[in-house]
Amino acid sequence: MNHDYTKGQMIGLALGFMIIPTVFFGLRLWAKMLMAKRFAWDDYLTGSALLVAITCCTLQLATAVHGHLGQHQPQYPDGSPIMDDPGLIFFEQTKFALNMISILGLGLVKSSILVLYNNIFKVRKFQLCIYAMLGFVICWTISFFFSHLFTCYPITVFIEPFYGNKCVQTVPMFFALLYTDVIADLVILVLPIPMVLSVQLPLKKKLAVIAMLMLGAAVCAISITRVIATYAVANEYIKHPNDVIYYTAPVFFWTNIELSLAVVCACLPTLRPIYLRFFPKPIRETTSSYGYGSSRPMGTKKSSLGPKFSHKAYDEIEELELTSHGQVPSTSPEGGIIRKVTIHQTTEASEGSSMTSLRGKSTSS
Numbered sequence: 548m549n550h551d552y553t554k555g556q557m558i559g560l561a562l563g564f565m566i567i568p569t570v571f572f573g574l575r576l577w578a579k580m581l582m583a584k585r586f587a588w589d590d591y592l593t594g595s596a597l598l599v600a601i602t603c604c605t606l607q608l609a610t611a612v613h614g615h616l617g618q619h620q621p622q623y624p625d626g627s628p629i630m631d632d633p634g635l636i637f638f639e640q641t642k643f644a645l646n647m648i649s650i651l652g653l654g655l656v657k658s659s660i661l662v663l664y665n666n667i668f669k670v671r672k673f674q675l676c677i678y679a680m681l682g683f684v685i686c687w688t689i690s691f692f693f694s695h696l697f698t699c700y701p702i703t704v705f706i707e708p709f710y711g712n713k714c715v716q717t718v719p720m721f722f723a724l725l726y727t728d729v730i731a732d733l734v735i736l737v738l739p740i741p742m743v744l745s746v747q748l749p750l751k752k753k754l755a756v757i758a759m760l761m762l763g764a765a766v767c768a769i770s771i772t773r774v775i776a777t778y779a780v781a782n783e784y785i786k787h788p789n790d791v792i793y794y795t796a797p798v799f800f801w802t803n804i805e806l807s808l809a810v811v812c813a814c815l816p817t818l819r820p821i822y823l824r825f826f827p828k829p830i831r832e833t834t835s836s837y838g839y840g841s842s843r844p845m846g847t848k849k850s851s852l853g854p855k856f857s858h859k860a861y862d863e864i865e866e867l868e869l870t871s872h873g874q875v876p877s878t879s880p881e882g883g884i885i886r887k888v889t890i891h892q893t894t895e896a897s898e899g900s901s902m903t904s905l906r907g908k909s910t911s912s
Contacts, residue, residue: 552796554618557611560800565604568810572597574818581820587666592659593813599652600806606641607799614638616799620792628789638792642799647695649802653728654688656809660735660763663816668742676738684731691724718781725777729770736763762815769808773801 572594579590610616614637621629629635658681665677696702699714739760743753776797783794 552617552793554611554616557617557796557800558608561604561608561611561803564803564807565601565608568597568600568807568814571811571814571818574821575814578818578820581824587662589659589662589666589813592655592662593810596652596655596659596806596813597810599648599655600803600810603645603649603652603803603806606645607803610638610641610799614641615792617796618793620790622789626789628791635792642795643695645799645802647692649806650688650692650695650724652806653809654684656806656813657684657731657735659813663813664739668739670742673742680731680734680738687727687731691727694720721777722774725770725774729767729774732763732767732770736761736767759816759819763809763812766805766809766812769801769805773805776801 575590575593579586607616613634615621615632615634616638620635621632623629661677661681661684665674668674694715698717698720740757743756743760746753748756780795780797784791787794
C-alpha cells in the first residue's frame with residue numbers, strides 16, 4: 548500500500564465520511580415520509596449507527612488536529628520516540644475509543660439490516676435464521692467491545708506492556724475481529740437470496756430484487772480491504788516501531804470508511820419511494836381471469852412462501868408482485884363461466900403516497 552499520508556487527507560476523509568452517511572440517512576427519512584410510515588426498529592438502529600459513525604469521524608478529525616494523525620511521530624535526535632509527547636498520548640486515547648465504539652456501530656448496522664429482512668419476509672423458518680444471526684451479531688458486538696476495553700489490566704489507553712500492565716496479544720484479537728466481521732457481512736449479504744429465488748417472479752424481477760438487497764456487497768468489499776490494510780499496517784509497524792502514529796493511520800480511516808459506508812448501504816434499499824416520486828411507473832396492461840363464485844384469480848399460482856409472505860413483502864418492496872400468473876384456462880374447475888378482465892393500471896406519485904387509478908374494459912364469453 549502507498550504510505551503517503553498527510554494531515555489534510557485525514558481531515559478530508561473525516562469530514563467526507565461524516566457527511567455522506569448523514570445525507571443518505573436524511574434521504575431515508577424522506578422516503579419514510581413519502582410512504583407515510585412511522586419509524587420502525589430498523590430505522591432507529593440505523594440512526595444510532597449514524598451517531599456512532601459521526602462520533603468516530605469526529606475522533607479522527609480531532610486526532611488529525613491535536614494528535615499528529617497523518618504526520619510522523621515526534622522523536623529524539625537519536626531516532627527514539629518521545630513517549631510522553633501530548634500528541635502521541637492523544638492519538639492513543641482516541642484510537643482506544645475508536646476501536647471500541649466502532650464495534651458498536653458495526654453491530655448496530657448489521658442488526659438494522661437483519662431487522663429489515665425480518666420485516667419483509669414473514670416466513671417462520673427464515674425468521675428463525677434471522678433471530679440466530681441477530682443473536683450472533685449481539686454476542687459478537689458485546690464480546691469484542693469488552694475484549695478491547697480490557698486489552699490491558701489495569702485499563703490503560705497505552706496497550707504496550709512497558710507500563711507494567713498485563714496485556715493480551717492485541718494482533719490476534721484484532722484479526723479475529725476483522726475475520727468474523729467479514730464472515731458476518733457475507734452471511735447477511737446472501738441470507739435473503741434463497742427467499743427471493745423461491746418466490747414465483749419473472750427472472751428479471753428476481754434479479755432486480757436480489758441486486759437491491761445485495762447493495763451491502765460494498766461493505767463486504769471494504770471489510771476485506773480493511774483486513775488487507777491491517778496486514779500492511781502490521782508489516783510497516785514491524786519496520787518502523789518508532790513511528791506508530793504515521794504507519795498506523797489506516798486503523799483510523801479504514802474503520803471510518805467501513806462504518807460510514809455500512810450506514811449508507813443500510814439506507815439504500817429503503818430509497819425506492821424517492822425514485823418513484825421522480826420516475827413514476829408507466830401505464831401497464833395486465834390480463835387475469837376470475838371465475839364466478841370465486842374471490843381468487845383463476846390460473847394464478849400461489850407463492851410457495853404463502854399468502855402472508857406475499858402480502859407483507861409487497862407492502863415492503865412495493866413494486867414487486869410476489870405471485871406469478873400462469874396460463875388462463877378455458878373453463879373453471881367447477882365448470883362455471885370465465886370472465887376475462889383487462890386492466891389498464893397507472894401509478895402516479897403524490898406528495899404523501901402513491902395513488903393508483905384503474906380503468907378497465909371487460910368482455911364475457
